[in-house]
Amino acid sequence: MRGVIADLLARGQAQGPAAGPWPRSLIGVDVWRDAIDRLEEGVVTLTSLWGEPGFVRMALIGEAFDETGVLVLACPDGRFPSVAVRHRPAIRLERTIADLVGLVAAGAPDPRPWLDHGRWPTVHPLGAAESRVTAAAPYVFLPAVGESLHQIPVGPVHAGIIEPGHFRFTVNGETIVRLEARLGYVHRGLEGQMIGAPIALAARLAGRASGDSTVAYAVAFARAVEAAVDARPPPRAHWLRGLMAEFERLANHLGDIGAVCNDASFALMHAHTGVLRERVLRACAAAFGHRLMMDRVVPGGVTRDLDAAGVAALRGVTEALRSRFPTLVDLYDETASLQDRTVGAGRLSPELARAFGAGGYVGRASGRAFDARRALPYPPYSHLKFEVPGREAGDVDARVWLRIEEVRQSLNLIEQMLAAPAGGPVLADLPPERVGDEGTAMVESFRGDILAWVRLDGAGHVARVHLRDPSWFQWPLLEACVEGVIVADFPLCNKSFNCSYAGCDL
DSSP, rough: OOHHHHHHHTTTTEEEOOOSSSSEEEOOOHHHHHHHHHHHHTTTEEEEEETTTEEEEEEEETTSSOOOEEEEOOOTSSSESSSTOOOGGGHHHHHHHHHOOOEETTTTTTOSSOOOOSSSSSSSTTTTTTOOSSSSOOOOOOOOOOOOOOEEOOSSSSSOOOOOEEEEEEEEEEEEEEEEEOTTTTTTOOOHTTTBHHHHHHHHHHTSSSSSGGGHHHHHHHHHHHHHHEEEEEEHHHHHHHHHHHHHHHHHHHHHHHHHHHHTTOOHHHHHHEEEEHHHHHHHHHHSTTTTOOEEEEETSSOOOOOOHHHHHHHHHHHHHHHHHHHHHHHOOOOOOOEEEEEEETTHHHHHHHHOOOOHHHHHHHOOOOOOHHSOOOTGGGGSSOOOOOOOOOSSSHHHHHHHHHHHHHHHHHHHHHHSSSSSBBBBHHHHHHHHHEEEEEOOOOOSEEEEEEESSSSBEEEEEEEEEEOOHHHHHHHHTTTTBGGHHHHHHHHHHOOHHHHHHH
């Protein structure tokens, strides 16, 4: 029986090979509107929306995670029917398309700029790239209506070494009535730099989309290129990618668990998890030559093999975590003052998590059991045993417990991989490409699913590219879940989400 997405794709003109996890089809406006109907009904989930001159693309996944697809709509007049007018998760994506490419979402509920703060020398840098001739209008935050309300502006410069973002709180006394985040302060023109770049340079740039997820982004980009040219990396390359991805996950989850506790004034936990995180990073440096394992994953495989000393370093830190982490879990669970701050705080409803397609610990802590490693299995995970933990409470406590349980799963996965190493080469040459070859891939980062799409020019360069961080759909949910929370609990809720700024600022 054909699924909803397959039906939508079948009503258009197939683009590229029919096989593969992300088939695509050039469709008409009627199919585009029907896809919006399916989004509104909740039978499909929006995984990304992006544009290029003359075209807009919508990536979808089925409600049961059993089918995927990309719809391509031509926009000869520079306009397309707004998705966000009936499906709110698309709002910021449509605003980004307008800023970068110049395509207008007709009927969009929020036409304000998103990445363009009026300081770029050109407008629509990924489209016509015309010189800016008028100053941008002042940015107007969304209003909140009621008595005795006042606003608290915070950022974009914050205390500590963190990324810049502006938070505009509307509050009644100490209670948050509305929060609106404004990002874009670290826009680097990343996709613009990747366009026209050799594949090897583009891979390096992809790994810098969000530095805490450099392995996951590099794997996503590599798999998109490999899908475009039908490449088959060696088994040992997949094995090494899996090891790096799980150690990246461990380092980030350990850091987040401690940071959440620190924002609840429990610095002891922060200190202990910080020590363990440092041990993980040092083991990664010993095994792969870089603490964050940056530039180790490339299309076709990986650039560094793992020797006996590296294996010993990874085994050592895994054993240390097995020994010390359970004590910290007990410390978290048995500290009443800490539980008083985390339980019930910043609750995200399962309905909102499902509607926004929230990934990672944000979605799984609110009942959306999506993990790209399981739902869309790719090597080495397609050959490994692991569970996808889930919770329903959707509060800060649930998001901490998700991280705890994922640390346990990562340790299980690492031990499986170390016990059964793959042999052979670690890098394969890419097959010859053709003009217009396209590939799409989705991988699971510590924060959630990352989607990468690439089109090649036939001469070893990137023609167009799109990278979508899980934070695109998590930032709006943070705004929703802090309504009714006191201002003092915002840092706690914010850290429990730990959304990426850079991953959205591109």
